[in-house]
Protein backbone atom coordinates (compact mmCIF):
# COMPACT_ATOMS: atom_id res chain seq x y z
CA UNK A 1 0.00 0.00 0.00
CA UNK A 2 2.70 2.35 1.10
CA UNK A 3 4.52 2.37 -2.28
CA UNK A 4 1.56 3.92 -4.04
CA UNK A 5 1.45 6.98 -1.82
CA UNK A 6 2.85 10.01 -3.62
CA UNK A 7 1.66 12.99 -1.52
CA UNK A 8 3.22 13.05 1.94
CA UNK A 9 3.43 15.13 5.13
CA UNK A 10 5.96 18.00 4.70
CA UNK A 11 8.82 18.35 7.21
CA UNK A 12 7.51 21.47 8.94
CA UNK A 13 4.17 19.80 9.72
CA UNK A 14 5.95 16.66 10.92
CA UNK A 15 8.34 18.58 13.18
CA UNK A 16 5.40 20.50 14.61
CA UNK A 17 3.45 17.27 15.12
CA UNK A 18 6.38 15.64 16.95
CA UNK A 19 6.86 18.76 19.12
CA UNK A 20 3.14 18.85 19.86
CA UNK A 21 2.39 22.31 18.45
CA UNK A 22 0.29 21.17 15.50
CA UNK A 23 -3.43 21.96 15.97
CA UNK A 24 -5.29 18.81 16.97
CA UNK A 25 -7.32 18.28 13.75
CA UNK A 26 -4.08 18.32 11.70
CA UNK A 27 -2.38 16.10 14.26
CA UNK A 28 -5.14 13.56 13.63
CA UNK A 29 -4.40 13.61 9.88
CA UNK A 30 -0.65 13.22 10.50
CA UNK A 31 -1.15 10.34 12.97
CA UNK A 32 -3.47 8.62 10.48
CA UNK A 33 -1.11 9.11 7.55
CA UNK A 34 1.87 7.79 9.56
CA UNK A 35 -0.24 4.72 10.33
CA UNK A 36 -0.56 4.17 6.54
CA UNK A 37 2.86 5.31 5.25
CA UNK A 38 6.28 3.85 6.13
CA UNK A 39 8.12 6.70 4.48
CA UNK A 40 6.44 9.24 6.78
CA UNK A 41 6.88 6.93 9.76
CA UNK A 42 10.61 7.04 9.08
CA UNK A 43 10.36 10.82 8.87
CA UNK A 44 8.39 10.89 12.13
CA UNK A 45 11.10 8.85 13.87
CA UNK A 46 13.82 11.06 12.35
CA UNK A 47 12.19 14.16 13.84
CA UNK A 48 12.01 12.39 17.19
CA UNK A 49 15.75 11.78 16.85
CA UNK A 50 16.23 15.52 16.25
CA UNK A 51 14.16 16.20 19.38
CA UNK A 52 16.32 13.68 21.22
CA UNK A 53 19.45 15.55 20.06
CA UNK A 54 18.00 18.78 21.46
CA UNK A 55 17.27 16.99 24.74
CA UNK A 56 20.82 15.62 24.94
CA UNK A 57 22.29 19.07 24.35
CA UNK A 58 20.12 21.01 26.78
CA UNK A 59 21.65 22.65 29.87
CA UNK A 60 21.11 20.42 32.92
CA UNK A 61 19.15 21.63 35.93
CA UNK A 62 20.12 20.37 39.39
CA UNK A 63 17.51 18.10 40.95
CA UNK A 64 16.25 18.45 44.47
CA UNK A 65 17.80 15.96 46.85
CA UNK A 66 14.99 13.45 47.21
CA UNK A 67 13.74 13.16 43.60
CA UNK A 68 16.08 10.31 42.71
CA UNK A 69 15.08 8.28 45.76
CA UNK A 70 11.41 9.00 45.19
CA UNK A 71 11.53 7.76 41.58
CA UNK A 72 13.67 4.71 42.31
CA UNK A 73 11.45 3.88 45.28
CA UNK A 74 8.34 3.98 43.10
CA UNK A 75 9.55 1.46 40.49
CA UNK A 76 7.87 -1.57 42.02
CA UNK A 77 4.51 0.17 42.17
CA UNK A 78 4.80 1.70 38.71
CA UNK A 79 4.04 -1.45 36.78
CA UNK A 80 0.31 -1.67 37.17
CA UNK A 81 -0.63 1.91 36.33
CA UNK A 82 -3.05 2.43 33.46
CA UNK A 83 -1.34 3.34 30.28
CA UNK A 84 -3.57 4.99 27.67
CA UNK A 85 -0.85 4.79 25.06
CA UNK A 86 -0.66 1.03 25.08
CA UNK A 87 -4.39 0.33 24.83
CA UNK A 88 -4.82 1.97 21.44
CA UNK A 89 -8.00 1.69 19.42
CA UNK A 90 -7.52 -0.90 16.65
CA UNK A 91 -8.02 -0.09 12.97
CA UNK A 92 -11.38 -1.08 11.49
CA UNK A 93 -11.54 -1.68 7.74
CA UNK A 94 -10.47 1.48 5.94
CA UNK A 95 -10.29 3.47 9.19
CA UNK A 96 -6.81 3.43 10.81
CA UNK A 97 -6.44 3.38 14.61
CA UNK A 98 -6.25 7.17 15.14
CA UNK A 99 -9.53 7.69 13.21
CA UNK A 100 -11.22 4.90 15.20
CA UNK A 101 -9.93 6.53 18.40
CA UNK A 102 -11.46 9.87 17.30
CA UNK A 103 -14.72 8.01 16.56
CA UNK A 104 -14.47 6.44 20.05
CA UNK A 105 -14.43 3.01 18.44
CA UNK A 106 -17.85 3.37 16.78
CA UNK A 107 -18.76 3.36 13.08
CA UNK A 108 -19.13 6.87 11.56
CA UNK A 109 -22.59 8.45 11.68
CA UNK A 110 -23.06 10.17 8.34
CA UNK A 111 -25.09 13.33 7.73
CA UNK A 112 -25.97 14.59 4.26
CA UNK A 113 -24.59 18.00 3.30
CA UNK A 114 -26.17 18.08 -0.18
CA UNK A 115 -25.07 16.97 -3.63
CA UNK A 116 -24.93 13.37 -2.40
CA UNK A 117 -21.95 14.30 -0.20
CA UNK A 118 -22.09 13.14 3.41
CA UNK A 119 -19.92 14.04 6.38
CA UNK A 120 -19.23 12.88 9.89
CA UNK A 121 -17.50 15.37 12.19
CA UNK A 122 -14.89 13.57 14.28
CA UNK A 123 -13.32 16.50 16.09
CA UNK A 124 -14.42 20.10 16.59
CA UNK A 125 -12.83 22.65 18.86
CA UNK A 126 -10.97 25.92 19.20
CA UNK A 127 -8.12 24.59 17.07
CA UNK A 128 -10.35 23.73 14.10
CA UNK A 129 -12.24 20.69 12.97
CA UNK A 130 -11.71 17.28 11.43
CA UNK A 131 -14.38 15.41 9.52
CA UNK A 132 -14.86 12.35 7.37
CA UNK A 133 -16.28 13.13 3.93
CA UNK A 134 -18.09 10.57 1.81
CA UNK A 135 -18.24 11.61 -1.85
CA UNK A 136 -20.12 9.36 -4.31
CA UNK A 137 -17.94 8.03 -7.15
CA UNK A 138 -17.60 10.56 -9.95
CA UNK A 139 -19.24 13.40 -8.01
CA UNK A 140 -17.72 16.77 -7.01
CA UNK A 141 -17.51 18.45 -3.61
CA UNK A 142 -19.04 21.97 -3.85
CA UNK A 143 -16.45 24.58 -4.84
CA UNK A 144 -14.93 26.22 -1.78
CA UNK A 145 -11.96 28.18 -0.55
CA UNK A 146 -10.13 27.93 2.77
CA UNK A 147 -9.71 30.49 5.52
CA UNK A 148 -6.51 28.75 6.54
CA UNK A 149 -4.87 25.39 6.03
CA UNK A 150 -6.78 22.29 4.92
CA UNK A 151 -5.34 18.76 4.96
CA UNK A 152 -7.29 16.04 3.16
CA UNK A 153 -6.25 12.39 3.47
CA UNK A 154 -7.81 9.76 1.20
CA UNK A 155 -8.99 6.60 3.02
CA UNK A 156 -10.93 4.98 0.14
CA UNK A 157 -11.26 5.67 -3.59
CA UNK A 158 -9.55 8.80 -4.86
CA UNK A 159 -10.15 12.32 -6.11
CA UNK A 160 -8.73 14.92 -8.45
CA UNK A 161 -8.68 18.68 -8.57
CA UNK A 162 -6.64 21.33 -10.40
CA UNK A 163 -3.57 20.51 -8.29
CA UNK A 164 -3.44 16.81 -9.08
CA UNK A 165 -4.72 13.33 -8.36
CA UNK A 166 -4.97 11.80 -4.88
CA UNK A 167 -5.14 8.09 -4.12
CA UNK A 168 -5.56 6.09 -0.91
CA UNK A 169 -2.99 7.36 1.61
CA UNK A 170 -2.28 10.62 -0.23
CA UNK A 171 -2.58 13.95 1.59
CA UNK A 172 -3.65 17.12 -0.19
CA UNK A 173 -2.44 20.34 1.42
CA UNK A 174 -4.55 23.36 0.51
CA UNK A 175 -4.05 26.88 1.81
CA UNK A 176 -6.08 30.08 1.78
CA UNK A 177 -5.28 30.78 -1.86
CA UNK A 178 -6.74 27.59 -3.29
CA UNK A 179 -10.30 27.47 -4.51
CA UNK A 180 -11.03 23.99 -5.73
CA UNK A 181 -13.64 21.43 -6.67
CA UNK A 182 -12.29 18.02 -5.66
CA UNK A 183 -14.04 15.40 -7.79
CA UNK A 184 -14.24 11.75 -6.74
CA UNK A 185 -12.82 9.16 -9.13
CA UNK A 186 -15.23 6.83 -10.89
CA UNK A 187 -15.37 3.38 -9.28
CA UNK A 188 -15.39 3.35 -5.47
CA UNK A 189 -16.99 6.15 -3.50
CA UNK A 190 -14.32 8.41 -2.06
CA UNK A 191 -13.92 8.63 1.70
CA UNK A 192 -11.53 11.26 3.07
CA UNK A 193 -10.41 12.62 6.40
CA UNK A 194 -10.33 16.43 6.09
CA UNK A 195 -8.99 18.86 8.69
CA UNK A 196 -9.15 22.66 8.74
CA UNK A 197 -8.14 25.35 11.20
CA UNK A 198 -10.81 27.76 9.86
CA UNK A 199 -14.29 27.25 8.41
CA UNK A 200 -14.54 26.39 4.72
CA UNK A 201 -16.19 29.01 2.52
CA UNK A 202 -18.34 27.64 -0.26
CA UNK A 203 -18.56 29.75 -3.37
CA UNK A 204 -22.16 28.88 -4.29
CA UNK A 205 -24.96 30.74 -2.49
CA UNK A 206 -26.90 27.77 -1.17
CA UNK A 207 -24.04 25.97 0.51
CA UNK A 208 -23.01 29.20 2.25
CA UNK A 209 -26.49 29.50 3.76
CA UNK A 210 -26.25 25.90 4.87
CA UNK A 211 -22.89 26.37 6.53
CA UNK A 212 -24.05 27.32 10.03
CA UNK A 213 -26.58 24.51 9.93
CA UNK A 214 -24.05 21.82 9.21
CA UNK A 215 -21.15 23.35 11.08
CA UNK A 216 -18.95 23.06 7.99
CA UNK B 217 18.32 0.53 28.16
CA UNK B 218 18.10 -3.07 26.97
CA UNK B 219 19.00 -4.23 30.48
CA UNK B 220 16.05 -2.23 31.73
CA UNK B 221 13.76 -3.63 29.06
CA UNK B 222 14.80 -7.26 29.23
CA UNK B 223 16.00 -7.77 32.82
CA UNK B 224 14.07 -4.98 34.58
CA UNK B 225 17.50 -3.94 35.88
CA UNK B 226 17.06 -1.20 38.50
CA UNK B 227 20.74 -0.32 38.62
CA UNK B 228 20.73 0.32 34.87
CA UNK B 229 17.64 2.44 35.35
CA UNK B 230 19.39 4.48 38.05
CA UNK B 231 22.20 5.21 35.56
CA UNK B 232 19.69 6.26 32.94
CA UNK B 233 18.01 8.48 35.53
CA UNK B 234 21.31 10.15 36.42
CA UNK B 235 21.97 10.92 32.77
CA UNK B 236 18.54 12.08 31.66
CA UNK B 237 16.70 13.47 34.70
CA UNK B 238 18.76 16.72 35.00
CA UNK B 239 18.48 17.25 31.22
CA UNK B 240 14.76 16.55 31.34
CA UNK B 241 14.35 19.11 34.08
CA UNK B 242 16.20 21.70 31.99
CA UNK B 243 14.13 20.68 28.98
CA UNK B 244 10.70 20.95 30.60
CA UNK B 245 11.55 24.28 32.24
CA UNK B 246 12.70 25.69 28.90
CA UNK B 247 9.54 24.46 27.23
CA UNK B 248 7.35 26.31 29.67
CA UNK B 249 6.76 24.16 32.75
CA UNK B 250 6.47 26.09 36.02
CA UNK B 251 9.57 25.42 38.17
CA UNK B 252 7.36 23.88 40.85
CA UNK B 253 5.88 21.48 38.30
CA UNK B 254 9.10 20.54 36.53
CA UNK B 255 10.19 17.77 38.88
CA UNK B 256 6.72 16.21 38.88
CA UNK B 257 6.96 15.97 35.10
CA UNK B 258 10.49 14.54 35.31
CA UNK B 259 9.18 11.94 37.76
CA UNK B 260 6.20 11.05 35.51
CA UNK B 261 8.41 10.76 32.44
CA UNK B 262 11.06 8.61 34.12
CA UNK B 263 8.41 6.29 35.56
CA UNK B 264 6.84 6.03 32.07
CA UNK B 265 10.25 5.05 30.72
CA UNK B 266 10.37 2.23 33.27
CA UNK B 267 6.78 1.15 32.59
CA UNK B 268 7.00 1.33 28.80
CA UNK B 269 10.46 -0.22 28.56
CA UNK B 270 8.99 -3.24 26.76
CA UNK B 271 7.97 -0.92 23.90
CA UNK B 272 11.47 0.41 23.36
CA UNK B 273 12.91 -0.74 20.04
CA UNK B 274 16.63 0.02 19.50
CA UNK B 275 16.36 -0.63 15.76
CA UNK B 276 14.08 2.34 15.29
CA UNK B 277 14.89 4.79 18.04
CA UNK B 278 17.68 5.95 20.26
CA UNK B 279 16.92 6.26 23.96
CA UNK B 280 17.12 10.06 23.70
CA UNK B 281 14.54 10.19 20.85
CA UNK B 282 12.24 7.91 22.73
CA UNK B 283 12.45 9.85 26.00
CA UNK B 284 12.04 13.11 24.09
CA UNK B 285 8.69 11.95 22.70
CA UNK B 286 7.48 10.65 26.06
CA UNK B 287 8.36 14.01 27.62
CA UNK B 288 6.59 16.07 24.93
CA UNK B 289 3.51 13.84 25.09
CA UNK B 290 3.40 14.24 28.85
CA UNK B 291 3.59 18.05 28.57
CA UNK B 292 0.88 18.10 25.89
CA UNK B 293 -1.35 15.91 28.08
CA UNK B 294 -0.97 18.42 30.88
CA UNK B 295 -1.65 21.38 28.57
CA UNK B 296 -4.81 19.95 27.02
CA UNK B 297 -7.06 17.35 28.50
CA UNK B 298 -7.67 15.11 25.51
CA UNK B 299 -4.06 14.78 24.49
CA UNK B 300 -2.76 14.20 21.03
CA UNK B 301 -3.68 11.66 18.33
CA UNK B 302 -0.95 9.03 18.04
CA UNK B 303 -0.14 6.74 15.11
CA UNK B 304 -0.78 3.03 15.32
CA UNK B 305 2.08 1.28 17.09
CA UNK B 306 4.20 -1.06 15.03
CA UNK B 307 3.65 -4.51 16.34
CA UNK B 308 7.36 -5.08 16.77
CA UNK B 309 6.91 -6.79 20.12
CA UNK B 310 5.14 -9.64 18.35
CA UNK B 311 8.29 -10.59 16.52
CA UNK B 312 10.69 -12.69 18.49
CA UNK B 313 13.75 -11.91 16.46
CA UNK B 314 16.75 -10.32 18.15
CA UNK B 315 17.46 -6.70 17.27
CA UNK B 316 19.80 -6.46 14.31
CA UNK B 317 23.13 -5.25 15.71
CA UNK B 318 24.14 -3.61 12.42
CA UNK B 319 20.92 -1.63 12.25
CA UNK B 320 21.18 -0.57 15.91
CA UNK B 321 24.77 0.59 15.44
CA UNK B 322 24.00 2.42 12.20
CA UNK B 323 21.13 4.26 13.84
CA UNK B 324 23.37 5.21 16.74
CA UNK B 325 25.95 6.62 14.32
CA UNK B 326 23.33 8.57 12.41
CA UNK B 327 22.03 10.02 15.66
CA UNK B 328 25.56 11.11 16.62
CA UNK B 329 25.93 12.80 13.24
CA UNK B 330 22.65 14.61 13.85
CA UNK B 331 23.76 15.78 17.29
CA UNK B 332 27.05 17.07 15.88
CA UNK B 333 25.16 18.88 13.12
CA UNK B 334 23.09 20.58 15.81
CA UNK B 335 26.26 21.63 17.63
CA UNK B 336 27.80 23.06 14.48
CA UNK B 337 24.87 25.35 13.68
CA UNK B 338 25.39 29.04 14.32
CA UNK B 339 23.81 30.15 17.62
CA UNK B 340 20.73 31.75 16.03
CA UNK B 341 19.94 28.73 13.89
CA UNK B 342 20.52 26.41 16.78
CA UNK B 343 18.17 28.38 18.96
CA UNK B 344 15.45 28.18 16.31
CA UNK B 345 15.83 24.40 16.07
CA UNK B 346 15.73 24.08 19.84
CA UNK B 347 12.62 26.23 19.98
CA UNK B 348 10.95 24.10 17.32
CA UNK B 349 11.50 20.85 19.21
CA UNK B 350 10.78 22.41 22.59
CA UNK B 351 7.31 23.18 21.24
CA UNK B 352 7.71 26.96 21.05
CA UNK B 353 7.11 27.41 17.32
CA UNK B 354 3.98 26.98 15.21
CA UNK B 355 4.12 24.82 12.09
CA UNK B 356 4.20 27.92 9.88
CA UNK B 357 7.14 29.34 11.88
CA UNK B 358 8.96 26.03 11.53
CA UNK B 359 8.42 26.13 7.76
CA UNK B 360 10.54 29.28 7.67
CA UNK B 361 13.48 27.91 9.64
CA UNK B 362 16.21 26.02 7.88
CA UNK B 363 16.00 22.54 9.32
CA UNK B 364 18.56 19.97 10.34
CA UNK B 365 19.71 17.60 7.63
CA UNK B 366 17.54 14.56 8.33
CA UNK B 367 18.00 12.76 5.01
CA UNK B 368 20.43 10.02 5.96
CA UNK B 369 18.82 9.17 9.28
CA UNK B 370 15.46 8.96 7.49
CA UNK B 371 16.72 6.43 4.99
CA UNK B 372 18.42 4.47 7.78
CA UNK B 373 15.15 4.23 9.73
CA UNK B 374 13.28 3.43 6.53
CA UNK B 375 15.54 0.42 5.96
CA UNK B 376 14.82 -0.76 9.49
CA UNK B 377 11.09 -0.46 8.89
CA UNK B 378 11.32 -2.41 5.65
CA UNK B 379 13.21 -5.14 7.46
CA UNK B 380 10.49 -5.25 10.12
CA UNK B 381 7.71 -5.48 7.50
CA UNK B 382 9.60 -8.30 5.86
CA UNK B 383 9.92 -10.22 9.11
CA UNK B 384 6.27 -9.69 9.97
CA UNK B 385 5.31 -11.10 6.59
CA UNK B 386 7.52 -14.15 7.10
CA UNK B 387 6.04 -14.60 10.54
CA UNK B 388 2.49 -14.56 9.20
CA UNK B 389 3.34 -17.09 6.52
CA UNK B 390 4.78 -19.64 8.94
Ligand SMILES: [Zn+2]
Nearest residue numbers: 008009037040
Ligand atom coordinates in the same frame (compact mmCIF):
# COMPACT_ATOMS: atom_id res chain seq x y z
ZN1 LIG C 1 3.81 9.64 3.68
Ligand SMILES: [Zn+2]
Nearest residue numbers: 144150174180
Ligand atom coordinates in the same frame (compact mmCIF):
# COMPACT_ATOMS: atom_id res chain seq x y z
ZN1 LIG D 1 -10.73 22.15 0.09
